Amino acid sequence: xxxxxxxxxxxxxxxxxxxxxxxxxxxxxxxxxxxxxxxxxxxxxxxxxxxxxxxxxxxxxxxxxxxxxxxxxxxxxxxxxxxxxxxxxxxxxxxxxxxxxxxxxxxxxxxxxxxxxxxxxxxxxxxxxxxxxxxxxxxxxxxxxxxxxxxxxxxxxxxxxxxxxxxxxxxxxxxxxxxxxxxxxxxxxxxxxxxxx
Numbered sequence: 001x002x003x004x005x006x007x008x009x010x011x012x013x014x015x016x017x018x019x020x021x022x023x024x025x026x027x028x029x030x031x032x033x034x035x036x037x038x039x040x041x042x043x044x045x046x047x048x049x050x051x052x053x054x055x056x057x058x059x060x061x062x063x064x065x066x067x068x069x070x071x072x073x074x075x076x077x078x079x080x081x082x083x084x085x086x087x088x089x090x091x092x093x094x095x096x097x098x099x100x101x102x103x104x105x106x107x108x109x110x111x112x113x114x115x116x117x118x119x120x121x122x123x124x125x126x127x128x129x130x131x132x133x134x135x136x137x138x139x140x141x142x143x144x145x146x147x148x149x150x151x152x153x154x155x156x157x158x159x160x161x162x163x164x165x166x167x168x169x170x171x172x173x174x175x176x177x178x179x180x181x182x183x184x185x186x187x188x189x190x191x192x193x194x195x196x197x
Contacts, residue, residue, distance in 0.1 A: 014052040018042060018080070018156055019071050022162070026077050032099055036137040039101045040182060044135050047103035047160055054109040056192045058106075060086040060156045066190040069168060076166045082190070083148075085109060090149030093121065093175040094185075097165040099137035107157025108152065111136065114145040120180030120188045121145070128161070145175065 025035060034133045046052075057068040065085075071080040085107070102111070108131050113124040118192060124143060130136055149175055150157045163170070168189040173182040188197060 001068070003141060012052045012054065014046060014049060015070060015080070018046045022073075028137075032139065032141070033088070036099055036101060036139060039099075040103075040135045040137050042183075043101050043160065043194075044133070047105045047135070048133055050106055050132075051144060051159075053105065053158070057082045058084055058156075058158055060084050060089075061190075062086060063089075065089040066090065066186060068192060069189040070160075071141050072166050072168075076169075077164070079163050079166045079168065081161045081163070081167060083109075083159045083161055085150035087155060087157075088150060088153045091147055093145060093147045093177050094140060095140075095144045095168065095173050096163060097140065097144065097170055097172045099140065100161060100163045100167075101135060101162045102130060102138070103135045103162075104132050105158045107152060107155060108132065109157050109159055110149050111152050112147045112149075113143060114120055114147065114175070114177065115143055116145070116180060121134040121175055121177050147177075 025038050030038065057070060060066060065086065066084040068082045069079065070082055073079065110127040110129055112127040114121045116125040128136065143178060168187055171184055173187055174185055175182050
């Protein structure tokens with residue numbers, strides 16, 4: 001199985017370094033809490049500069065947020081994705097089924113956590129605002145249901161997400177926030193002209 005990576009086509013040294021760092025971390029077989037902290041540290045370095053993401057992976061859509069694959073590990077141990085948020089765009093309430101980390105490259109986003117209760121779903125605390133250069137982690141053990149949105153109504157925001165699987169092929173769930181009813185889905189990836197995930 002060949003590696004699928006935007007770094008190969010774009011010559012992104014920063015992304016290549018990040019991928020090498022991820023390979024090194026995963027080879028150490030760390031416990032998940034330690035791994036997540038290390039991934040967040042590595043991701044913080046990647047999003048500390050905003051001069052490496054190719055334009056093709058930063059294009060917004062007028063109606064829908066875009067999920068562009070930057071790298072898929074050939075062993076499906078992790079994937080790296082750019083999320084491009086048009087003004088006011090948001091995800092449905094969803095889960096991941098695997099660990100993850102988010103780094104804010106450009107702009108800001110809001111992450112609202114939810115938790116399941118016998119009656120359905122309830123918001124779990126206030127939304128967390130992620131600003132440029134900041135990171136956060138996601139863990140199935142700590143609660144894996146959230147909704148993400150662009151914090152701005154008048155500009156594009158871009159975040160870089162790392163997941164413990166090929167997230168575009170991962171079976172996961174969207175939830176009706178009123179009833180808590182879950183529906184399975186597979187997200188896939190947005191197409192990039194001249195390069196297809």
